[in-house]
Amino acid sequence: MDIVKSKAFVYVCVTVWCGLSVIYMNKDSFKQPFVNISQSRLFTFLHRWPNTTNSDATSGPLYLKEETLRKGAKYNVSTFADANTSYIYLKQNATYHQGDLILVQIDLYDAQGTRKKTGGDFLRVWMEDPKTSTSVSGQVSDHNNGSYSAAIIAVWAGHGRIRAFIATRREEIVYYYKIYEQYTSLWPAYADFRKKGSNLTGQSTCSITVPGDETAGHWCNFTLENNGFPWYCLKPSNKQLACHMWTYSFSGLSFTFKLNSSEDSVTRWSSKDPQPDILQRFVDVSIATADTASTLPLNQVACNKLPPYITWQRKSPNGFFHQDKWHSLLCHDTLPRTIDAYRQCLKGRTLWLHGDSTSDQFKRSLHSILRFQSHANGHMPVTDTDWVYGFSVSFQPHEFPFYHGKSHYPRSSNQAQHIMLDRLPNTTKDIVVLYMYVHFTLVHPDVFRRHVRRLVPSAKNLLARASHVTLAVRGPHAFFRSSKGLLSYWGLHYADIWHQEFASLRDKIVYLDFWDLTTAKTHYDFHPLMKTVHEMVHHMMSLLCHRK
Missing domain, CATH: 3.40.50.1110 (SGNH hydrolase)
Known part of the structure; x- marks a missing residue:
């Protein structure tokens, strides 16, 4: 690689690091063992791990900003991100050492094979080895142009398969936010009313808000009973039933408002089989070990002695599964x-x-x-x-x-x-x-x-x-x-x-x-x-x- 290409390569790497919203460290940092770390050194040590905090503007938000949600979106299923046509690929070689940082990129395409040009889709990435029941999560960053990056720590030696899942599409998120603002809640809530000593009963809808001053007198205010949090239920249509006769609560399990065909197609994504939204393409990597251990050595600070503020640091990954058991990277389970x-x-x-x-x-x-x-x-x-x-x-x-x-x-x-x-x-x-x-x-x-x-x-x-x-x-x-x-x-x-x-x-x-x-x-x-x-x-x- 000549000098120009070397400089370009370095520039791309640094950009990717910023885009991932992780704290930069070289590969050797990951290879250092998780043993014999005193509590006085623990805070400094953990700050060398990737951080989920999205602090760099070039990486885009982890979730959509409110101004974006308010603008809305077109609900055209044919332009949704499609797992069958989207790609995931390595940013580097396919062979790593235990403790290395593995970088992958995901490019989203719609069902017609057209590259997505906007971000906002919510992806999850993980690496797994089903043979040893081992898996670890990846940290995803949105580049706001249809591309996403993910960083994964090679916490075990052997084989790893990296998968990506389109968890929630931008159009879903925008539409549900619209419902929040228009209907207050996605699902309906109800109250039962019963007059004591009689068979007189009734039902009404409930809400965290009263929809307009002109109807305020038609609602029972149960805020006090809800320990100071707003809760209102419509007064029963039967005038013999009063607010104090509220007896039970229940709810629906889906929407009750009218949807057009496009909106209905959007809402069905959150309840359909997730398997088709796991990218058909995947990445296989080989992970070599520097010693005889099959996984990274664990931190020796006992979990019950871990300072509370460390648990709020949001270092990712904070652990991994091995042989179906969770192993924390923050502390030692005693x-x-x-x-x-x-x-x-x-x-x-x-x-x-x-x-x-x-x-x-x-x-x-x-x-x-x-x-x-x-x-x-x-x-x-x-x-x-x-x-x-x-x-x-x-x-x-x-x-x-x-x-x-x-x-x-x-x-x-x-x-x-x-x-x-x-x-x-x-x-x-x-x-x-x-x-x-x-x-x-x-x-x-x-x-x-x-x-x-x-x-x-x-x-x-x-x-x-x-x-x-x-x-x-x-x-x-x-x-x-x-x-x-x-x-x-x-x-x-x-x-x-x-x-x-x-x-x-x-x-x-x-x-x-x-x-x-x-x-x-x-x-x-x-x-x-x-x-x-x-x-x-x-x-x-x-x-x-x-x-x-």
Whole structure:
């Protein structure tokens, strides 16, 4: 390679690094072992890893800006990005060493084979070796011209296959944002009313907003009962039914508003089989090892001694799967995967798992591991206690907007998480995991921010008065597809909101980052497979148990 070509090559490499929004480091940096790192050096060491923070303007946003969403988009299925015609290819050679950074590029084309000229499509990239049940997520960057770059760490030796998935198209995101602004919510919510002592019943629709002052008198205001968050339901058409006769809540599982044929085709993408949206083309790489280890050595700092602020650093990848077990790159898991270890961790405490059905999955996982009886009943709040070993695990669905589905739940089922924080005594030794996500993907992101922001003063107050409490925030997880409108695309945006609103508490609260874990281990539904939930739960326990 002559001097001119060498300079051009260097320029392209630097540009790619900036575009990926990662902190530059040379390859030797990745080859350094994850052993014998003291806590005093840990912060500096972790800053050498790629960072998900999108700080460079040349790379484009990780998610679409609001001004872009407001402009709208044309809903022509023939011009959508197509996995059959799109390409993924290596930026370098196909042979690497363990610890190297692997760079790939994805160029999107539509079904007619025409190159896409705009960004905004949401891609996920991962590398896997099914033979050893090994996988790791890649960090994707949008170049705003139809091309995307991804960086992947070669964390194991052997074979790796790099796959890309068109998770959400630009047109979907823009259309759903339009619905947020026009209809407030993607799915309908309902209230049951019943007059006591009679068979008189009625139903009405509910919303986080009242659609116009002229109809304000026709709505029941349940904001106070929703712990200060807006919640309104239309007054029943039967005048004998009053607002205080609200008894149950339920919801639809899809859209109720009218769609034209183009809009309907857009909304179907979020619930169709994801397999056709995994690029047919893939990249195979060979990874050599510098020693006898099959994977990178792990960090020797115990997870329960990892400073909380490190868990908020958003280094990617923060771990990988090997033989179907999750291995954190941030810390060393010293918690045995045994019943006794979990019981000792929880003894004399309650583990609070507020949230939605994915929080209930955590609770069910713990019951299967700890082998004590569960009294769970859908979205009903429940606290189960193991009286022999002296601990409890509690689940309660968060406040509205909460979409219960076809089952009808009592009006008292939902409670804001800040209320639970405020009620804990000063002497508590409990473990509290704050979590909101899936149900909020059905409403405008500003609604999510409002609910997260309200948690901050209660969290600060609890930490100031209860010195033995352990507090954590569980971040969003990735999934392929689900019911109409449920897009994990919003997960990256919501992770940013958690980080922004809780910035003042990062040295006291642990952040449970499961995005890389659920990107490396792909899932169809927003409910991860239970074997993956077991890995999520164990990583959570390794970080939170015996933390001082």
